[in-house]
Amino acid sequence: MSEGGAVADGIGVLRIDHVGIAVPDLDEAIAFHERTFGLRCVHVEENREQGVREAMLAVGEGDARIQLLAPLDATSTIATFLERRGPGLQQLAYTVADIEAASRTLRERGVRLLYEAPRRGTAGSLVNFVHPKDAGGVLLELVQH
Numbered sequence: 001m002s003e004g005g006a007v008a009d010g011i012g013v014l015r016i017d018h019v020g021i022a023v024p025d026l027d028e029a030i031a032f033h034e035r036t037f038g039l040r041c042v043h044v045e046e047n048r049e050q051g052v053r054e055a056m057l058a059v060g061e062g063d064a065r066i067q068l069l070a071p072l073d074a075t076s077t078i079a080t081f082l083e084r085r086g087p088g089l090q091q092l093a094y095t096v097a098d099i100e101a102a103s104r105t106l107r108e109r110g111v112r113l114l115y116e117a118p119r120r121g122t123a124g125s126l127v128n129f130v131h132p133k134d135a136g137g138v139l140l141e142l143v144q145h
Helices: 003-008 026-037 077-085 099-108
Strands: 013-022 040-047 052-058 065-071 088-096 126-130 140-144
Touching: 013 077, 013 140, 026 040, 026 052, 026 065, 065 077, 077 088, 099 126, 099 140
Parallel strands: 013 065, 088 140
Antiparallel strands: 013 088, 040 052, 052 065, 126 140
């Protein structure tokens, strides 16, 4: 579907933003992806609200990113994920044109979101998540930059 078609559907999905991977040690995971695949770390931050230390790695010359997520403490949702499932694919994120409009449309369609209102994400973005039970077991993140 074209970008115009995606916006017209009321959700406004523009592209895949990133794939999130839960890791126990962020520095070790960054080093592995840089050394093994030649990815470039373009952003690292600590997000206390989300309970993570995270890094964005650039894939090739485009906008594709891999997000590595490590827990700040044992109460983090990433710590819980690692305890239950171990390291691995944690989420798929879509860039949306307007997160409020996307959230409203999804709720009208009966889709549950994890947050009532968007929260701060990486580098000051706004984020919300589609409940995995409503998305075939996949945690889908909506990101507005």
